[in-house]
Each structure stands twice: as C-alpha cells, then as structure tokens.
Amino acid sequence: MKRLLIGLGAALFLAGCASSGIDSLAPKTVGHVDLKRYQGTWYEQARLPMFFQRNCAQSEAHYSLKPEGDVAVLNRCRTAEGKWEEAKGTATPQVEGKTDKLWVEFDNWVSTVLPGVTKGDYWVLYLGDDYSTALVGNPDRRYLWLLSRKPQVDQQTRDELLSKAQQQGYDTTRLIWRTPDSKMPKGTK
Template sequence: MARKWYGLGLPLVLLGLIGCAGPGASSEAPQTAGAVDLQRYQGTWYEQARLPMFFQRNCAQSEAHYQLQDDGAVGVLNRCRTLDGEWIEAKGQATPQVAGQTDKLWVSFDNWFSNLFPGVAKGDYWVLYLDSDYRTALVGNPNREYLWLLTRDAQISLETRSEMLRQAQARGYDTSELIWRVADDKIGQ
C-alpha cells in the first residue's frame, strides 16, 4: 500500500514563490510547447530525470498519472518508488493559469497545507516541450529551478535521452545536476 507524501505543501509554496533563477540561467522565461492537447496528454508519464527537489529526495522512480476532468482541470496522481521499493503517492489537480492556455498550469495537491491555504499552495507546471506523438515531454517552471524529463515508456533509448537533454539545454536549463531514474534491478536491494 502506498503512503501519502506528507509535507508536500511547503515545497509547492517554495516552487510557486521562488523568484530568482539559478546561477547562469537566463532571466527570460523558457519557451513552452504552446498549445497542449490535454486529451492526448492525459495518461501515464514516467520520470526519466529531474533536477533536485526536496519533496522527491527519496524517490528512485517516479511516475505521474493525469486524467482530464469534465471541468477542464486535470486530475493528478504522482507516485514515487523509494530504493526500498515502497510506493509514496500524492493526489492533486492541475488547472490552466490562463483560461484556454494549456501549456502553463497551476498544480496543487490534496494535503493539509493546500486545504489551509488554497490560493498559496500551488506550483507552476509549464509544458516546455512535447514531441508530435506525445511520447516525450519536458516540464519545468519559469525560473528554471525545476525540470522533469517525462516519457510514456519506463525505458528509453540513448537517442531519446539525448534529444530530451538537447531540448532542455535549448530552453536554458542546466542539466548537469539531473537525477536519473534508477533501474528496476536496483530497487529493493
């Protein structure tokens, strides 16, 4: 049975409130993917790599499950597997930051902090890149502090990995500190 990600609210506040870019980052916001077809975007995405983030500090493998809702919001279920093999999960919702604009979303999670401060505990979720088949995606935030490389497949080719890195670097992200997905055979040892 999965346990919930407790303490997720504080990192989301920090994610939404951090206003300065990291060393060497551009002061301009990164280019996004433009219009995102949320119907095609829903489903399961596997995290291949991410920049360090406090609330994922124990995650060896992560995945996100998105489901488009009748009101246009996206239901979010993030799951994280630790090196011990334990699953941790967080449920939330993503909504467009601007009506009709689907590449820049607000994400909030169902936890005590979000319930106490609903307007504060939300984070930027910018879809920076999507391939034409909706098989690979880059997601980040405007100050380049956070970045996720996502794919539909748990395992990827070196070619796909190289292209995702190229796309991230083209948007001004420093990829030297990426934390990569741990192989299945390294879990539970």
C-alpha cells in the same frame, strides 16, 4: 547637464530592463497541449533536485481529464527501499483556454490551511509530436522533469530530451536520473 545625461541614461537602461520582463527570460512553452492526448501515464526519466522528491528512485505521474476541463493528478514515487508514496492534486490552466501553462495544487494539509498559496507552475516546454516524450519545468528553471510514456528510454531519446532542456537554459549537470528496474528491490513493482 552631466547629471541629466546620467539620469537619462539610467532611465533608458532601466526601461530596457523592464520592457524585456521576466517572460523574455523564462523558458518557452509549446503553445498548446491537447489535454486529452496528454492524459495517461508519464514516467520520469530525470529531474532536477527538489525537496519533495528527495526519497524518489522512480517516479510516475498519472493524469486524467476532469469533465470541467481540469486535470486530476496522481503522482507516485518508489523509494530506493521499494516503498510507494503518492500525492493527489489538480492541474488547472493559468490562463483560461491556454493549456501549456498549468497550476498544480496537491491535496494536503498545507493547501487546506492556505488554499491557493501552494500552487506550483507546470509549464510544458517540449512535447514530442506523438505525445511520447515531454519536458516540463517552471519559469525560474528551478524545477525540471524529463518525461516519457515508457519506464525506460533509449540513448537517442535521452539525448534529445537533454538537448531540449539545455536549449531552454536548464543546468542538466544536476539531473537525477531514474533508477533502472534492475537496481530496485525485487517484488516491489
């Protein structure tokens, strides 16, 4: 009888864990993004550390809507030495008709050799009413970007984005902030 009760308790515990699922632990997205309004230039204000942006002092993303509904992506990064690097790709909805969770795949040799394997999550977690600020991350909170339409933001906007990231469970103590223009080499814009 004792084994039966322990077994039932364990089964109920595991069922409770399974029913909560990863989605209940994942950050919440905005629900809908008007991709026409979202297209254009976004400046990274801060990001969590990641390998592919290890040399970036300033980053920006340029999005443009394609006729079939996908989004063309051009990411640019300026190194501390003032050199520009860029990567092109495409963002597509993870679920048809839903625009707040996208897959992004960059055009590089890895995606050519292993198509579909190199897709990354691009979840819009917060979007300002006027589409001037955004918070983008992924389900396991490994990646995070604080974005703005302006290269520099005021302290109030910075604090608001930080607060939104913290509310979503991100560790904001690890953020790498955009290097101000005044600290970049001259003549590299």
